[in-house]
Amino acid sequence: MNQESFRLLRDFIYDKSGIFFxxxxxxxxxxxxxxxxxxxxxxxxxxxxxxxxYDDPASDELHSLFDSVSTNETSFFxxxxxxxxxxxxxxxxxxxAHSAAKKLRLWSAGCSTGExxxxxxxxxxxxxxxxxxEWDIRILxxxxxxxxxxxxxxxxxxxxxxxxxxxEIRERYFEPQGAAYRLIEAARKLVDLEHFxxxxxxxxxxxxxxxxxxxxxVLIYFDDELKRRVVSKLYDSLKVGGYLFIGHxxxxxxxxxxxxxxxxxxxxxxxxx
Amino acid sequence: MLSNIxxxxxxxxxxxxxxxxxxxxxxxxxxxxxxxxxxxxxxxRDPPLAxxxxxxxxxxxxRRSDVEVExxxxxxxxxxxxxxxxxxxxxxxxxxxxxxxxxxxxLRYAFWNHCVATGIIAKYMAxxxxxxxxxxxxxxxxxxxxxxxxxxEFFHEDFVQAHDFAVERGLDLIVxxxxxxxxxxxxxxxxxxxxxxxxxxxxDVIAFHHVPAQATAKxxxxxxxIANQLAKSLELSCxxxxxxxxxxxxxxxxxxxxxxxxxxxxxxxxxxxxxGDMRQEVASYIxxxxxxxx
Numbered sequence: 001m002n003q004e005s006f007r008l009l010r011d012f013i014y015d016k017s018g019i020f021f022x023x024x025x026x027x028x029x030x031x032x033x034x035x036x037x038x039x040x041x042x043x044x045x046x047x048x049x050x051x052x053x054y055d056d057p058a059s060d061e062l063h064s065l066f067d068s069v070s071t072n073e074t075s076f077f078x079x080x081x082x083x084x085x086x087x088x089x090x091x092x093x094x095x096x097a098h099s100a101a102k103k104l105r106l107w108s109a110g111c112s113t114g115e116x117x118x119x120x121x122x123x124x125x126x127x128x129x130x131x132x133x134e135w136d137i138r139i140l141x142x143x144x145x146x147x148x149x150x151x152x153x154x155x156x157x158x159x160x161x162x163x164x165x166x167x168e169i170r171e172r173y174f175e176p177q178g179a180a181y182r183l184i185e186a187a188r189k190l191v192d193l194e195h196f197x198x199x200x201x202x203x204x205x206x207x208x209x210x211x212x213x214x215x216x217x218v219l220i221y222f223d224d225e226l227k228r229r230v231v232s233k234l235y236d237s238l239k240v241g242g243y244l245f246i247g248h249x250x251x252x253x254x255x256x257x258x259x260x261x262x263x264x265x266x267x268x269x270x271x272x273x
Numbered sequence: 274m275l276s277n278i279x280x281x282x283x284x285x286x287x288x289x290x291x292x293x294x295x296x297x298x299x300x301x302x303x304x305x306x307x308x309x310x311x312x313x314x315x316x317x318r319d320p321p322l323a324x325x326x327x328x329x330x331x332x333x334x335x336r337r338s339d340v341e342v343e344x345x346x347x348x349x350x351x352x353x354x355x356x357x358x359x360x361x362x363x364x365x366x367x368x369x370x371x372x373x374x375x376x377x378x379x380l381r382y383a384f385w386n387h388c389v390a391t392g393i394i395a396k397y398m399a400x401x402x403x404x405x406x407x408x409x410x411x412x413x414x415x416x417x418x419x420x421x422x423x424x425x426e427f428f429h430e431d432f433v434q435a436h437d438f439a440v441e442r443g444l445d446l447i448v449x450x451x452x453x454x455x456x457x458x459x460x461x462x463x464x465x466x467x468x469x470x471x472x473x474x475x476x477d478v479i480a481f482h483h484v485p486a487q488a489t490a491k492x493x494x495x496x497x498x499i500a501n502q503l504a505k506s507l508e509l510s511c512x513x514x515x516x517x518x519x520x521x522x523x524x525x526x527x528x529x530x531x532x533x534x535x536x537x538x539x540x541x542x543x544x545x546x547x548x549g550d551m552r553q554e555v556a557s558y559i560x561x562x563x564x565x566x567x
Contacts, residue, residue, distance in 0.1 A: 014543065022549030089516040251542035261541055263506040264517050268545060 001030045005045040009033070012052060017066055017220035018227075018251040032068045036061070066220050074115040076122075076157070077164035079216070079248045081266030086212065087123050089264060090243050094211050095127065097241070103136040105210045107237070109198055110218035111141035114152030114191070115161060118183055120214070121190040122173050139191045140206070142198070149193050155183040201229040208237050216247040224255065231256045235272060244270040278456050281427070282464060289422060291469055294319045295365030299412060302358040303472050312354070313345045316361065325364045325562045326357070334561035355408030359396070360562065362412045363389065367564035370422055380425065380436070387504055388415050389558060390551045394507075395500035397548065399493075402534055406493040413478035413497040414504075416471075420462025420479065428454060443516065447483055459483055485525045491532060498525035507551040 001009075006029065010021045021029045033048065040061070042048050056062055077083050098104060104124070108117040117139045124139075125132055143149050158180050162170060174181035196206075198215075199222060213234055219227050234244055235258050244259065245267075246252065252259070252270060259270035282288060297315050301307055316323050323345055329335055330348040335356075342348050349357050367385065392414030399410040424432040431454050439449035450457040463480035471479075474490035478497050481488035488494035502518055502525075520526060520541055530536040 020543055020546035022546050024549050024553060085517070249546050251540070251546070253540045253542045260519050261521070262517050263503070263520055263545065265506055268542060269517070 001026065001033075001045045005049065006030075008049050009045060012049065013065070013069060014251070016062060017069070018253070018255070019066075019069055019220055019247065020249045020251060021069075022249075029069070033065070036065060036068055039064070063221065074112045075161045075164055076115050076119050078115065078119070079267075080164070081264070082216075082245050082248060082269075083119065083123070085264035085267045085269060086120070086243075086245070087127070090212060090269065091123065091127060098211075102134055105138055105140075105239075107140045107142070107206065107210045107213045109142055109213060109215040109234070111143050111152060111193070112145070112148045113161075114141060114149075114155060114193070115157070116214055116216070117141035117152075117191045117193075118155065118187055121187040122169060124190065125173075125187055126169075137190050140210075141191050141193045142196050142206070143193075144195075144197050146195055149195055152193050155188050156180050157183070198230055198233075199226055201226075201233050206233075206237055209239055210237050211239055211242050213238060213242070213244045215244065217250070219246060219252075219255075220250060227255045232258075235259070238272045240272055242272050244272075246270070278428070278454070278461065279464060282423070282461075288465075288468070289369060289426065291369055292319065292322075292365045294322060295362055295369075296469055296471065298358055298361050299475070300470075300472060302354065302408070307354055309346065309349055312357065313349060316345050316357075321368070322361060322364055326360060329360055329364075329562040332561035334557050355411070358408065359392070359411040359415075362415055363392075363558075364562050364564070366415060367559070367562075371564075380433075384418065384421060384425075385559075386552075386555050388418055389555045390504040390507065391415070391417060391497060391500045393551070393554060393558065394503050394548060395493075395496045398496050398500060398544075401544070402496075402529070402536075402539070404492050404496060404529075404534065406496060409474055409490075409493045410496050410500070413475060413493050414500050416462075416475060417478050417482045417497050417501060418458060418462070419465055420458030420460065423461050423465055424450070424454065424458055445483075486528050491528060495525035495528040495532075499523055499529075503545070503548065504551065506545075507548060 003026075006021075006026045009029065014020050030045075033045065037043075037045070037048055040048065040051060042051065052061060052065065094104065106117075106120055108120065111117050120139050124137060128135060141149075141152060143152070156177055157174075162174070162181060165174075170181070173184055173187055175184060176182075198218060215234060219230060222230060231244075231252060235256065238244060243262075248267070256270075258272070260273050262269045262271050294315060298312065301312060301315065316326060326345060326348055327342060330342040330351060335352060336342075337351065342351060352360065366388075370381070370385070392411040395410035395414040396408075398404070399406050399408075404410075421432070424435075432450070435449040435453040436446060438444070438453060439446045442449070447457045447459065459480050459482065463476055466476035466479050474493055477488040477490040478494050481494050482498045482501055485491060485494040485498040499520070502520070502523060506518070521536070526536055
């Protein structure tokens with residue numbers, strides 16, 4: 001892939017999905033798209049760009065492209081800078097702000113097989129320690145896929161899903177189950193799993209009053225109009241002062257100006273004012 | 274307290290100094306008609322510097338073709354005046370205040386990484402926003418925190434205490450410095466800028482990068498002040514706990530807006546992603562002239 005083709009594809013992907021590939025991520029993009037070239041029987045990236053731009057009326061290839069470029073795998077403590085921003089700044093601030101009401105509401109929208117909401121549960125449990133029982137904490141995990149949710153319900157994970165977990169956390173929060181590990185009840189019980197389709201904004205009833213929403217690598221699949229509606233729904237579901245985290249290199253630049261964009265070390269967050 | 278520190282500084286003979294050749298090149302870049310010959314002559318006067326310039330010109334970071342750059346004149350033509358000034362300044366500060374022998378976790382090491390990151394980001398932003406700061410941003414970024422070097426060398430215990438205090442309380446280092454030392458790195462840096470006879474824009478950047486509206490050279494100081502924050506958010510902070518800030522609310526950002534720059538049109542997310550992994554960028558820049566290590 002030459003620099004020209006890289007820039008064309010990079011800008012196209014950013015425009016359509018809000019995911020950005022920095023100049024030093026060219027090799028990564030190349031690797032991820034090589035498979036798409038093969039499937040489409042194309043010899044070079046320019047031909048692939050033409051296919052996307054002029055020959056993909058139903059956006060089928062576009063969706064396959066999104067699958068390839070988004071980090072579609074899930075694991076515990078995925079994307080450490082975002083998790084750290086939550087752990088070191090957002091959560092401590094919220095616990096301090098809600099120390100009287102002792103109530104916390106989080107939402108992992110597009111939680112897939114549960115790694116994200118359970119990661120949040122572990123972090124909160126770690127931070128509150130024995131005081132956790134005095135708090136009213138609910139973490140909503142929602143997904144489009146009933147199959148993924150059934151798996152989340154089991155809360156059984158292999159080594160690969162746990163590769164970002166320290167030995168100490170693994171020891172205290174997981175119990176061996178065959179060759180795999182099951183998350184312990186104390187963390188599981190903080191999470192409510194629900195099936196719904198985020199894109200059906202008309203009928204979507206999730207309530208409001210969330211302190212933090214994680215919605216990572218979900219919006220990229222929606223067109224701008226749907227993105228706006230979903231993001232506005234997420235905005236309404238947040239408390240004032242609450243945060244929305246989207247995927248690591250995702251952007252809401254052309255979608256919403258309602259939030260305050262906050263720079264954390266290595267991560268961006270969107271705050272409702 | 275500042276006057277005490279001023280007095281103490283007046284009596285310290287071994288105050289670190291930038292090599293005269295660096296100051297000469299920085300000043301030379303200020304004049305309207307810089308002559309290549311003059312610039313090349315100054316670089317040649319310092320053979321180790323000249324060797325490092327050539328090394329950099331042939332490094333993966335700068336190299337543009339297969340043809341080896343063998344002369345300083347060629348390097349100047351290839352890199353351009355601004356980049357030569359940036360490069361020679363970097364080489365000079367790294368040789369005057371070496372990080373070699375310090376481990377990668379040391380304050381000194383983190384310090385220069387942060388300064389280089391600030392320079393690279395400031396340069397990138399000036400280009401991106403088309404600011405008329407004529408290539409001053411990189412050196413501004415590189416030297417903005419120079420006061421910390423003096424504090425670290427001559428008031429080491431207090432400075433470390435200020436650093437720990439900042440981390441512990443989640444304060445900006447500059448606030449902690451005032452608390453513990455009664456002065457701060459911006460004030461001390463300004464004294465140093467006078468001593469080194471740095472151009473006035475650099476003194477402005479050094480003295481006002483936390484309060485850019487007070488600077489005379491407003492644009493370059495504003496850009497460096499923003500780059501300073503961004504460098505921290507790209508995980509290259511040097512002391513203090515800036516955990517979360519709103520870029521568009523920074524004083525420097527607001528200042529550029531008041532000066533008529535279309536800041537509201539900027540895609541901040543994209544800008545942040547474009548800057549990408551600064552650690553990688555900084556490491557490859559520093560290794561281009563063979564400094565760094567740890």
